[in-house]
Amino acid sequence: MSAKEEMLTLNLKIWRQEDRNDKGRFVDYKMEGVSTDSSFLEMIDMLNDELVKEGKDPVSFDHDCREGICGSCAMMVNGQAHGPNALTTTCQLHMRSFTDGDTIVIEPWRSRAFPVLKDLKTDRSAFDKIIAAGGYISVNTGNAQDANNLPVSKENADLAMDAASCIGCGACVAACPNASAMLFTSAKISQLAQFPQGQVEAAERASNMVREMDELGFGNCTNHAECEAACPKGIDLRNIAHMNREFLKAKVKGK
Amino acid sequence: MGFKLDSKIPEGPIQEKWEKHKFKCKLVNPANKRKFNVIVVGTGLAGGSAAASLAELGYNVKSFCIHDSPRRAHSIAAQGGINAAKNYPNDGDSVWRLFYDTVKGGDYRAREANVYRLAQVSNNIIDQCVAQGVPFARDYGGYLANRSFGGAQVSRTFYAKGQTGQQLLLGAYSSMMRQVNKGKIQLYTRREMLDLVLVNGKARGIIVRDVITGDIERHTADAVILATGGYGNVYYLSTNAMLSNATAAWKAYKKGAGFANPCFTQIHPTCIPVHGDHQSKLTLMSESLRNDGRVWVPKDKGDKRHPNDIPEEERDYYLERIYPSFGNLVPRDVASRQAKFRTDEDRGVGKTGLAVYLDFSEAIKRDGKEAIEARYGNLFEMYERITDESPYKQPMRIYPAVHYTMGGLWVDYNLMSTIPGLHVLGEANFSDHGANRLGASALMQGLADGYFVIPYTLGDYFNNHDLEPVDTNHEEFDKAEKEVKERIDKLLSIQGTRTVDDFHRSLGKIMWDNVGMSRNEARLKEAITEIQKLRAEFWKDVKIPGKAEGINDELEKAVKVADFLELGELMARDALERVESCGGHFREESQTPENEALRDDENFAHSAVWEFKGEKEAPVRHREELKFENVPLTQRSYK
Structure with missing residues (x-):
């Protein structure tokens, strides 16, 4: 609806895979009349509408809020996690970022820890397992003390907020040559370590979460920083350094 | 014989009801808690907080969600904040004031006792969330920051940037x-x-x-908790997430749970307007924008000039004109309706004419671009990403969109529905917001229900009911599973010509045009007929490729839309029967000379609770009378 709206013709190469056991392959689709005002997912909706009308199986992909906050959508677009724009999830990517006649290659996240379920849908439950291993402050519901009894410096509060912005989409893993989940894991560890009550179990938390991460088959960090570049929420690489410090403390304490 | 509506509101002064009730609730001893199994469906603020709190108490909890992770429930998208009566700013807030504002804001269609309890526990919620490590905004002294939100006269809203829902959910x-x-x-x-x-x-x-394997599973429990959110997606385009749906609540209704006030829907005034036919959903922008933005339309009808070319004297800042004391900060229902009136008069802007301007030029001149960027930078960025227009350089275009549903499954003071053992929390129930929800109150209610209400009332249910052992081989499970499978097979066997989305879009149009911001008898009756026709058409002509096994996205959508096609009709019926205007429900037959909503307290100071009577019978409308003993009934005025 913007003044600059144009219609695009596009060649799509989309990864199609029946289920976990299927080998999978790229399939070509030609799209016409795609508005530059449409979002990337609305463009796939259009394709799916055509496929369904022809009685064919639509392209399966995870999506929900379409506002860039739920972390469901997850695609490699021309080899980049979430596509060409910085700080943008796939659902917030708009077709004005493409040009008439472009070929767009669309693939699922590629990582051993995120097996493909169908087409572009993957199983990211490994992230839940990392959080379950220690991504919390161990407080039960009940009569917590008055919220203002524990002042937290604005600097710490802001650092915690920045780390807590992670949406758990998995782009960091998909972008990393080692499929490491360190950016994801470290963001939670450093968020909680900013608070006095989060300090109590900080070392143990780091130790447990890192152990779980390793057991799930995620790779190591070798400082490529691809994760930070791919992260749609701008999670800072320094969180990993913070995590390593907490992890070291845990080792010193023998945890 | 229909169901009996016993609200179970405790006796005594309103300030003491909850304390006394908690004491009266029988306790389950710690060793016995592990003998009880509880199913919680949904993992948003209400379901997530309930599952966690009940498990901490020792119950065995089975938690279900539609996403690949509980962290993705749609509570995550709430931006603005969460209210609490902490009175940290010392600006005159109190539990009583939050209670009073919520009852009044809901246009006197909520239960006083429930709302008072909500205001009471609001403070515990903030304490609990801070203890968990929720990174609320803080001042330089390290204490929590507050802001005023949605026209409140006090600063009682706690927030975490524009991502409060996300942080509370995490x-x-x-x-x-x-x-x-x-x-x-x-x-x-x-x-x-x-x-x-x-x-x-x-x-x-x-x-x-x-939804991955296609397997149909049976799960037993001693109690079932639904925290499955609202039904705004009946309208096809809404700010709800794509997967948000009403199927769980609708199935409960058909099994005997009363559905209360289905016509109470909230249309949020500050959304990004629709851009075209392929649009899949609408994006909300926090209403905090109205703190600094000025809403206007051109004075001349059909004025298609660029907004920056329309001189000051040819603009109608209609909210400031009509409501001099609240101006741009009138409640959501009022702001939305006024936008509709303007576009109906052909004063709408943009290519479709279905938008009004929200202008920041004066605020930028007054406070500087940097100050505005600090306040709204992320929202401006989001707007520009979607529309390709910069709100720093020209006014935003906004239009109302369906955002929240105040109606839902009827529950008593214990949050139990008319089915014993079925409890309903959060947006899925009807309890606390009456006919209009105030900003930053949805998060408060979801967490109040889950952290602080259900942990007390569920134990009382277990103590007062004999629960014989039930296993999944019970004939009721056989029957239910058979029906579910037959329905799926029926859907897959139709192989018609129209897609699920096509039907959903048609339903949305009927609902938006007739059961939207402004309603009247003739159009509501027409809507009922149209929906019935569309539903019959759906069951004859829907086209769903694939099979019941494995991932089948179209089948998943079809199951939801089939239920929306029934619920939409109930919404229209409810709107038809409520011949008064209140909150988000505006009946053209009931308005003041200035086109404001006119309540009819004599005939409609009640919640309408619908009972399912079978596929071929009309549902029956019951009433729960509402008594206002603490907040005197007045006509809302924001002039």
Whole structure:
């Protein structure tokens, strides 16, 4: 609806895979009349509408809020996690970022820890397992003390907020040559370590979460920083350094 | 004989009701708690907080969600904040004032006792969330920051940037995952609840479909909690997420749970307007924007000039003109309706004419671009990403969109529905917001229900009911599973010509045009006929490729839309029967000379509760009378 709206013709190469056991392959689709005002997912909706009308199986992909906050959508677009724009999830990517006649290659996240379920849908439950291993402050519901009894410096509060912005989409893993989940894991560890009550179990938390991460088959960090570049929420690489410090403390304490 | 509506509001002065009730609730001794199994469907603020708190108490919890992870529930998208009566700014807030504002804001269609309890526990919620490590905004002294929100006269809103819902949800999710680790919560992701199972009249289990394998599963429990959110997606385009749906609540209704005030829907005034036919959903922008933005349309009809070329004297700042004391900060229902009136008069802007301007030029001149960027930078960025226009350089275009549903399954003071053992929390119930929800109150209610109400009232239910052992081989499970499978097979066998989305879009148009911001008798009657026709058409002509096994996205959508096609009709019926205007429900037949909503307290100071009577029978409308003993009934005025 913007003044600059144009219609695009596009060649799509989309990864199609029946289920976990299927080998999978790229399939070509030609799209016409795609508005530059449409979002990337609305463009796939259009394709799916055509496929369904022809009685064919639509392209399966995870999506929900379409506002860039739920972390469901997850695609490699021309080899980049979430596509060409910085700080943008796939659902917030708009077709004005493409040009008439472009070929767009669309693939699922590629990582051993995120097996493909169908087409572009993957199983990211490994992230839940990392959080379950220690991504919390161990407080039960009940009569917590008055919220203002524990002042937290604005600097710490802001650092915690920045780390807590992670949406758990998995782009960091998909972008990393080692499929490491360190950016994801470290963001939670450093968020909680900013608070006095989060300090109590900080070392143990780091130790447990890192152990779980390793057991799930995620790779190591070798400082490529691809994760930070791919992260749609701008999670800072320094969180990993913070995590390593907490992890070291845990080792010193023998945890 | 229909169901009896006993609200179970405790006796005594309103300030003492909850304390006394908690004391009266019988306790389950710690060793016995592990003998009870509880199913919680949904992992948003209400479901996540309930699952975590119940598991901490020692109950065995089975938690179900439609997403691949509980962290993705749509509570995550709430931006603005969460209210509490802390009175940290010392600006005159109190539990009483939050209670009063919520009853009044809801246009006197909520239960006083429930609202008072909500205001009471609001402070515990903030304490709990801070203890969990929710990174609320803080001042330089390290104390929590507050802002005024949605026209409130006090600053009682706590926030975490524009991502408050996300942070609160991740707090509840963390607490849940801690219990998963301890083995007290069994997590079932990517499950869609397709039926509720009753044994001897009590809720004892659910039927779900695993959306990855397509398997139909049976799960038993001693109580079932639904925290499955609202039904705004009946309108096709809304700010709800794509997967948000009403199927679980609708199945419960068909099994005997009363559905209250289905016509109470909230249309949010500050959304990004529709751009075209392929649009899949609408994007909300926080209404905090109205703190600094000025809403206007051109004075001349059909004025198509660029907004920057329209001189000051040819602009109508209609909210400031009509409501001099509240101006741009009038409540959501009022702001939305006025926008509709302007576009109906052909004063709408943009290519479609279905938008009004929200202008920041004066605020930028007054406070500087930097100050405005600090306040709204992320929202401006989001707007520009979607529309390709910069709000720093020209006014935003906004239009109302369906955002929240105040109606939902009827519950008593214990949050139990008319089905014993079936409890309903959060947006899925009808309880606290009356006919209009105030900004920053949805998050408060979801967490109040889950952290602070259900942990007390559920124990009382277990103590007062004999629950015989039930296993998944019970004939009621056989029956429910058979029906679910038959419905799926029926859908797949139609192989018609129209897609599920096509039907959903048609339903949305009927609902938006006739059961939207402004309603009248003729159009509501027409809507009922149209929906019935569309529903019949759907069951003859829908086209769903694929099979019941494995991932089938179109089948998943079809199951939801089939239920929306029934619920939409109930919404229209409810709107038709309520011949008064209140909150978000505006009946053209009932307005003041200045076109404001006119309540009819004599005839409609009640909640309408609908009882399902069978596929071929009309549903029956029951009433729960509302008594206002503490907040005097007045006509809302924002002049």
